[in-house]
Amino acid sequence: MNLWRGSPVPHHPLEHWCACAERRKRTGYWRQFATFLRLARGNKIALLRSASKQCGGLRLTEHISTCPACGSADCRNLPIPHAARSMVSDGKVVSNPLKRCSCNNCGHGFHTQNFSEEQIKEIYSADYSIGLRDAVAEAARSAEYSRQIEAFLTHHLGNEANFSKIIEFGCGSGTLLGHLTNRLGAQISTGVEPSSRIAANARSNVGGRISIHEGFAEQFEASRPGYNLCLSVNVIEHTRNPLGFLQACRRVIDKTGNIVVICPDGEIVGSELLFYDHISNFTSASLAMIVAGANLRMVANSPLTGSLQGFRIYLLQFGDADLDNQTRGFAFLSQERAEYVNTWSKIRDATNRVLKGRKYGIFGTGEYSDLLHAYSPSVIENAEFFVRDQPVEADFYGKPVVSVKDFLSFPRMPLIAAVHERSWSLIRDRFGSEDVPIFHSLEIARQDAIL
Numbered sequence: 001m002n003l004w005r006g007s008p009v010p011h012h013p014l015e016h017w018c019a020c021a022e023r024r025k026r027t028g029y030w031r032q033f034a035t036f037l038r039l040a041r042g043n044k045i046a047l048l049r050s051a052s053k054q055c056g057g058l059r060l061t062e063h064i065s066t067c068p069a070c071g072s073a074d075c076r077n078l079p080i081p082h083a084a085r086s087m088v089s090d091g092k093v094v095s096n097p098l099k100r101c102s103c104n105n106c107g108h109g110f111h112t113q114n115f116s117e118e119q120i121k122e123i124y125s126a127d128y129s130i131g132l133r134d135a136v137a138e139a140a141r142s143a144e145y146s147r148q149i150e151a152f153l154t155h156h157l158g159n160e161a162n163f164s165k166i167i168e169f170g171c172g173s174g175t176l177l178g179h180l181t182n183r184l185g186a187q188i189s190t191g192v193e194p195s196s197r198i199a200a201n202a203r204s205n206v207g208g209r210i211s212i213h214e215g216f217a218e219q220f221e222a223s224r225p226g227y228n229l230c231l232s233v234n235v236i237e238h239t240r241n242p243l244g245f246l247q248a249c250r251r252v253i254d255k256t257g258n259i260v261v262i263c264p265d266g267e268i269v270g271s272e273l274l275f276y277d278h279i280s281n282f283t284s285a286s287l288a289m290i291v292a293g294a295n296l297r298m299v300a301n302s303p304l305t306g307s308l309q310g311f312r313i314y315l316l317q318f319g320d321a322d323l324d325n326q327t328r329g330f331a332f333l334s335q336e337r338a339e340y341v342n343t344w345s346k347i348r349d350a351t352n353r354v355l356k357g358r359k360y361g362i363f364g365t366g367e368y369s370d371l372l373h374a375y376s377p378s379v380i381e382n383a384e385f386f387v388r389d390q391p392v393e394a395d396f397y398g399k400p401v402v403s404v405k406d407f408l409s410f411p412r413m414p415l416i417a418a419v420h421e422r423s424w425s426l427i428r429d430r431f432g433s434e435d436v437p438i439f440h441s442l443e444i445a446r447q448d449a450i451l
């Protein structure tokens, strides 16, 4: 499983309207239009511009004016990091600006526009990668997820809980499910995975106690429901209908069963906001409201730690929620998110300011380089080369990749560090001790924002 792995999402009801011309002929244009209006009202969507024909289908331009989690209209539009580009979590660039909104009441983050069918196709085209760039790191992450999930369950349910039947929605390679099957002593385990290629791969990975089904959670029908544990890791933030997803989780467990959901922690402001295919950014408050809508109760939640910092784990069970409907005051989170995204829009100018026309390289060929490529493409285009510890690729974005050792044998040249903020101080000290001028793009852009 990849850190940012998610599953392609099933169709939203609104896509009835976006269906191809052939389907409209079959079902009747006006009936579709009436269906759309009903659904639009149900989804509290204000239709700002009428639909227009495009590429044989219809592109909708709707604006979501209220928070999908709590219904509040007190929401803040976040700045747009690039006017015409956004990044999908596998690094691919799509030609749409990232328009996100943050609810001041519950802290829920969401796209201000519903995705059209074309946009969804653009994201989840055949080359949508689950990011298996590094199989070794992937295996280590699965083991760590397994360890932290088991510790969380033991802490809240004790050692005697029954996990004889477990199911994972969006099981990817099946590695995590394999770990948990062994650690929790499950007799029957089921993995559900929408990608046929990945499901086939999972079948060859897992042992005899585990069966892999191809499909979406929402469409999965257990021949005999009654799982003790339903798990999903980094899936719900990709779904366009989190309520429908949670209802699917509820359907497969028995009345005393448990649902474990892991997703990025929306209260930690960071690069998660920049992933176009993260349709929702959940706070525990916003997820609790959607959970209540599915007739479930949030029993416990806690942040993951160590290498899984930035993610949160939730335990859900059958039951009525005890929600207070008081305003929760998440305006501070909206403000922090706005500042973060705004900083990304300033990286190009900040980089030009500190480099003053000098030639430079970029340290790192991971997710942060992808983010720079998407939101500050000139920073990548103008670089001479990439530097990393043990190059596995000869070139990256059309530039040569050199080892740190080779780089240090060149005459000194500045570097832009394309690394996560939490790794920055280590990298800065390491190159600083070699007299290499090194800058972190976000740090210099933040300084510009303050100036």
Ligand SMILES: [Zn+2]
Binding pocket: 067, 068, 069, 070, 071, 072, 103, 104, 105, 106, 107, 108, 286
């Ligand atoms: Zn809200």
